[in-house]
Amino acid sequence: MSPPELRPATRADLIGLPVEVAPRLLGAHLTVRSGGDVVTVRLTEVEAYHGLGTGPVPDPGSHARSGPTARNATMWGEPGHLYVYLSHGIYSCVNVVSGPDGTAGGILLRAGEIVVGRDAALRHRLERGGVVRSDRDLARGPGRFGDAIGLRHPLHDGIDAISGAEWHGATARLELRSSPLADVVAGPRVGVAGVAGTDAFPWRFWIADDPTVSPFRWGRGAGPS
Template sequence: MSAALLRPATRGDLSGLPLDVAPRLVGGVLTTVVAGETVAVRLTEVEAYHGAGTGEVADPGSHARMGRTARNATMWGEPGHLYVYLSHGIHSCVNVVSGPPGVAGGILLRAGEVLNGRDAAARRRPAARTDRELARGPGRLGATVGLRHPLHDGIDAVSGAERAGAVARLELLTTPLDVVASGPRVGVAGVAGTGAFPWRFWIAGDPTVSAFRWGRGASAAQ
């Protein structure tokens, strides 16, 4: 993708609620520099999550659904920072904080295509059999861009300020994609993972997009 089609993300771009902002991130690019190695990933799939009191509909699938905690504190902060959390005690997953300060929200970066830094990405993801698998899934994307919990939780992808030896920058398309698919979030349990929450957004047909699976009890809750 030509760099001419991208521009740096601003706080204003990310000040809306995650459900409104998430589709704008699709097609954007997250670039990180970690230990001197640069990796750029085009975002092909994201999911919106709201915190307690955010928006008109309570989100039972959010880490912030019960309020502010030490774990989810970054979600309540300034938009444009990255909430990096640990999944299953192993995988570092990356979210873009969205919403006004004090209003919790995050947009999970589920999948992407490596544009630059393929060699570094491959070293970080030795289990990937093909390039399409390097960042196909949120844990894989986190590993590919080199961001780690808790070291990089809160890193600022708008200012590009260094945190724990890493820099992150988010760019958005100057013209948003015309068509972005939407549907239930992947692997989210209960009603939060059903069609009642079509809060996942992706580029239809892109080979890097995650394979869909129902979360525990989600299909039965349809």
């Protein structure tokens, strides 16, 4: 199978609501250069999150649900920057900022396939104390994803994946497929508590049958209706 045709992402590509933009990121490539390493990952699973006032439906699962804070400031900024936050005090999770001007939104990069820099991604994972059972697990799950590509909170929060400008010793570039994938599946977000993690918010998108997609689990107080 020939590789997909890719093009550099633009800010205009990311100006829509996160729930609309998110499925278009599937099959896209994110390339990170840091410390002499180059890692490219093909995105296979993402989740959309809306901030306060973003779109017609309030999102109780978003970091920006109550408005701007020091933690979520990047989500309120220019589309195309990466919001890198710390999860459980350990994992650096990566989001692509999207949304209309003056609103907040992020698309969590939940999983992907390492297509360039497999050895570097493996080393990054092992340096962070990870256990890697197979190549499909290198960037399977948002914590593993962040570790594998080498972005760290708080150092790389705000790095620009459109301009590719250097940010604290690293660069990031996002390339989109010229034609969107057709085999996209949608469902509830993984491990999100309460109604935000139910099928009322089918804001998780993934490539059907891709082995790198992370396993699903209901969040606290969520579940099928």
